[in-house]
Amino acid sequence: MTPEDLAAHGVVAAAQLLDVAASPEDAVANAAKYVAWATSQVLEGA
Numbered sequence: 001m002t003p004e005d006l007a008a009h010g011v012v013a014a015a016q017l018l019d020v021a022a023s024p025e026d027a028v029a030n031a032a033k034y035v036a037w038a039t040s041q042v043l044e045g046a
Contacts, residue, residue: 013042 006014015038021027027034 015041 003014017027017031017034017038018024020037021030021034
């Protein structure tokens with residue numbers, strides 16, 4: 001999806017965990033850690 005597609009559905013911020021996780025497997029195994037990080041980044045406006 002493009003940012004425009006997301007905006008059309010009311011999404012104002014998004015983060016991709018693979019930008020910070022070492023691998024897809026790491027993202028899945030440590031999802032809580034990465035979702036908490038992404039949430040803080042979005043709320044801080046990073």
